[in-house]
Amino acid sequence: MDAVLSQLSFSLNTARTVDQLIRPLLEMLGNITGMESTYLTSIELGQCLQHVRYARNTGDMQIAEGLSVPWEDTLCKRSLDMGLTATNQVETLWGDSAAARQLGIKTYLSAPVRNTEGGLLGTLCAASARTLPIPEETQTLLQLFANIVANFIEREMLVQNLQAANTRLATFALTDALTGLPNRRALFDELERLLAQAIRSSGSVLVGVIDLDGFKQINDLHGHQGGDEFLQAVAVRLQSALRAGDMLGRMGGDEFLVIGPGPDWTNTGLPGALISDGEPADAAHALQQRLTEASIGDYRLGEQVVSYRGASAGVVALAPFGLHGAAAVKLADSEMYVVKQARKQPV
Numbered sequence: 001m002d003a004v005l006s007q008l009s010f011s012l013n014t015a016r017t018v019d020q021l022i023r024p025l026l027e028m029l030g031n032i033t034g035m036e037s038t039y040l041t042s043i044e045l046g047q048c049l050q051h052v053r054y055a056r057n058t059g060d061m062q063i064a065e066g067l068s069v070p071w072e073d074t075l076c077k078r079s080l081d082m083g084l085t086a087t088n089q090v091e092t093l094w095g096d097s098a099a100a101r102q103l104g105i106k107t108y109l110s111a112p113v114r115n116t117e118g119g120l121l122g123t124l125c126a127a128s129a130r131t132l133p134i135p136e137e138t139q140t141l142l143q144l145f146a147n148i149v150a151n152f153i154e155r156e157m158l159v160q161n162l163q164a165a166n167t168r169l170a171t172f173a174l175t176d177a178l179t180g181l182p183n184r185r186a187l188f189d190e191l192e193r194l195l196a197q198a199i200r201s202s203g204s205v206l207v208g209v210i211d212l213d214g215f216k217q218i219n220d221l222h223g224h225q226g227g228d229e230f231l232q233a234v235a236v237r238l239q240s241a242l243r244a245g246d247m248l249g250r251m252g253g254d255e256f257l258v259i260g261p262g263p264d265w266t267n268t269g270l271p272g273a274l275i276s277d278g279e280p281a282d283a284a285h286a287l288q289q290r291l292t293e294a295s296i297g298d299y300r301l302g303e304q305v306v307s308y309r310g311a312s313a314g315v316v317a318l319a320p321f322g323l324h325g326a327a328a329v330k331l332a333d334s335e336m337y338v339v340k341q342a343r344k345q346p347v
Helices: 002-014 018-033 075-082 098-103 136-173 184-201 215-239 278-295 325-344
Strands: 037-044 049-057 068-070 107-114 120-128 203-211 247-252 255-264 297-301 304-308 312-319
Touching (some): 049 120, 107 136, 184 247, 184 255, 184 325, 203 278, 215 247, 215 255, 215 278, 215 297, 215 304, 278 312, 312 325
Antiparallel strands (some): 037 049, 037 120, 049 068, 107 120, 247 255
C-alpha cells in the first residue's frame, strides 16, 4: 500500500494534464488488480453514450480507446444501478450482456467519477477474462483513484473555462459591439505593428478614414434603430472593398478606419510623410475609390429603403519612418476632410 501511495503522490505532483495523470494511474490500477484491461470512460447522458477516453490493455482482451457504446447496455450502468463496485461473477450476474460475452469478461470493477455536485462524469474500470479475487482494499483504492480523477478533470475544466472566458473578454475589449469590427484600440495596435513591419521590409502603409456623410439625417429620420442598421450594413459593404491583408474597424460614431500594407517604398530613411506618387499612391487611390463605391447604394432600414450617395473616404500611402499611429490617422483624416469638402461643392 505504501508503494502505491508513493507512486500516486509522485503522479499527482508531476501531472500537468489529464493525460499525464490517467496513463500512469491506469497502469497502477492494472498492477494492483492484476486485470488485463483498465480504462476511463466519459458519459453523455443526454446522448445515452459512453466513450472510452483512455485504455490500457496487457492481454488478449482489448477494450479500444475511443470506443463509443450505448450507455444502457454497459456493465458500468449495471454496476451503478445495483450499487455494486466489483464482481468476479459477471457471467452469472450479467449473462445477457453481449459486450461481456464478446470480450469474455469474468471479473469486473467500476467506480463512478462524479463532480462536486454529484453529477456523473464517467467511470474508472478494470476488467479481466479470468476469475480473480477482489480484496476490499482494492475496491477502496479504486474509489480513491476515481475521486482523484474527478478532481483533476474538474480542475482542468475550470482552467479551460477560465481561458475561454479570458479569450472572450479579450475579444470583447478589441471589438466594436455594434458592427463586430475591430474597435479603435485594436486598429491602433495593428497600425503600430504595420508601421514597424513596413520599416523592416521597406514597405509603405495605407491608412484610410471613412466618414458617413448624412448619417445624422438618417438617424433623425429613422431613429437610432435605423441608424444602427445603417452602420451595420455599411460595415458589410466596406468589407467587400478590402484586400486580404487589410483591416477595417469602427473608430466610433459614423467614422471607420481601414489600414493595410502598401507597396514597397524605396526612399528608406525619410521621416514619415505622404507618398504622392508611384505604386503606393496608386494603391491608396484605388482603395479610396473602392471604399467610396462600396458605400453607395440602397439600404433597407426597417420597412423603408434609403438611397445613399456614399461616404467620404480619404486614403493615404505613408512612409513609415518616424511615424506613429495617431499621426498616420491624422494624415488620413486630413485627406478625408479634403474629399468631404470637395463633395459639398456644386457640380
